[in-house]
Amino acid sequence: MKIKILLVDDEKEFIKTLAQRLKIRNFAVTTVYSGQDAIDIAKENDFDVIILDVFMPEITGIDALKQINKIKPLTQIILLTGAATVENAIQGMKLGAFDFLMKPANTELLVEKITQAHALKHEHEERIRQAEIENILKTRGW
């Protein structure tokens, strides 16, 4: 099963090309161009990893991160920005981002991070599933 990725950036040209490259690498990629669209689409779908630009008009990447975390806590978010500082990175990590990359990012590194993020999400899901099974077993007395 392909890893589902949501790409969010107001730079359409960039995001289109990156989407193509990730598709070549066998990822299922969806693209949106604003923070609000990202929140809306995240509500409807279950993405494994969201790659989020930090500096966007209206809703910034950080704001979108906060909201998506509430809606889909298991979805892993990688922040991507053209003007990062250590403070931004640490703030993002504190808010629950999986990692932080600077533009222009090395694609292989990005792929590696996506894979790691997906593995983490999978791990969390597995743990939750295990907990649910244990809970059902306990409830039914088996």
Add this chain to the structure above:
Amino acid sequence: MFKKIINIIFFFKKKPRNHYAILKRNIIIIMMLITILPLAAMIIINFFQYRSHLKSQIIAPLYAMAEKTRHSFELFWEQRLAIIRFISTAYSFEVLSNEQNIKKILISLKKEGEGFIDISLINNQGELVSYAGPYSLLGKNYSEQVSFQETQIKGQYISNVFLGYRKYPHIVIAVQHLADNGKNWILRATIDTNFFDNLISSMGLPRQTDAFLMSKDKILQTNSLYYGNTLEKCLLQLPKVNFRSNSIEGTDNENRDIIIISSAFSMADYILVIVQPQSVALKSWYALKTDMLIIFLMSITIIIFAILKMTTIMVKRIKTSDEQRENVLSELQHAQKLSSIGRLAAGVAHEINNPLAIINEKAGLMSDLIGFAKEFNKKSKFIDLTNSILNSVVRCRKITHRLLGFSKRIDIKIESINMNHIINEVLDFLKKDILYRKIDTNLILSDSLVSIQSDHGQIQQILVNLLTNAFAAVEDYGLIEIKTKNIKNRGIRVTISDNGCGIPNNVIKNIFDPFFSTKKDKGTGLGLSITYGIIKKLGGKISVDSKIGKGSIFTFELPEKPNDLEMINE
């Protein structure tokens, strides 16, 4: 003076080249004037007051002595004159003309009154009528002598010392007697001058002090210790002569400084003179004067020393303060300039990063497509071209990231921070590296670590840089230890040690230099340089200790608050 004060007031405005030397000179001059002048004035006034007072104190006993001695002399002459006057009244001319009678009278006189040598009766013609004494003077005529003439006019006479017919120093006292029958005669006695010497020696004069009698025409009447013998001319300059004691200061013929006290007699042509060397008279004054001079010189020395020392310290502090102010201003200007450049750089970097990302992705896609495509003509050439574009993007990325790093280093925001919290934040940020590489992190964080005034973001940057280096230095399963502790009254110390490869000695001295990197293509050579710059900017210091194969220890200290906090905040 006024001009100097004006110069000092306008000193800070003018600031000539060697203005600190001029300031120092002016302060020294003014301080010396305001301290030494009053002291000198006080010393001079005291000098004259003490001198005047002490002189009067010293001379007073000499005056008393002169007065007392003069009275003794006058009493002596009064007594002698009274005796002679009594004889002239008690006996008639005829009785006294008898030589036997007059000899008896002389015997009685010698018994009763000291100093009588002879006695003679002289008629109104000046002829010696009768005589009792050791010499043969009968028939002598005194009518031409001053003593006879003055006695005839004044009724009595006391002579100066003279040799006379006797060739022996003596004085004569004479009394005129006017008989009821209108006849007049003179009774004349000669007195030995030894009595004068006895009287003077009984004065109890201090050491080196001379006293003698002289006539008003400066002929010595008694022997002097230093100024001649009886009947010699005395060359001393005398004080004004009147019937009270007077004194003057002068120099004698041996060039000694002396004090001369004179006291003139009312009943005879005599002056009593006391001469005392100033070295004796003013001994206590000289001692006091020397003491005053020593105290004055010592005070001046202390004042000058204190002024020089204080002025040097003061001017040095002004200079240091000026230099610090100028440095801070220049740093501020520099910082503002860098800040502007930094903001510009950050803006440019951000704006460039986005199109650069597009180029990167387009070239990457192109490379992907070519890579996945079947073999076609010049495929490898296209792959080389896209790789070249991608390599250029990597180069540009390094530049833009460096520009962003540079801009981050500029702006400082001071707040109260807890270093332990920041260490945990940064480790959290780096936790993936720690987990994937199984690096053991040992935290020895002080529970009582003080909060410091510093820049949160900049400290995060320092820790990220140092920890990234430590991660690069250690192998997988390596150990990194982070310690924090308080430094008494000086802030905090953070030590980051690793058991990695260590840094060679020839490299360690350059590790804080910009663009110095041992990571070849991987590093920009700015990490430790930026770290060093930030720590310096925050008022701290950093040091490194390393052994090849054993690991490195980076230690940095930060003050409780940066020294130039205000300037930074401005």
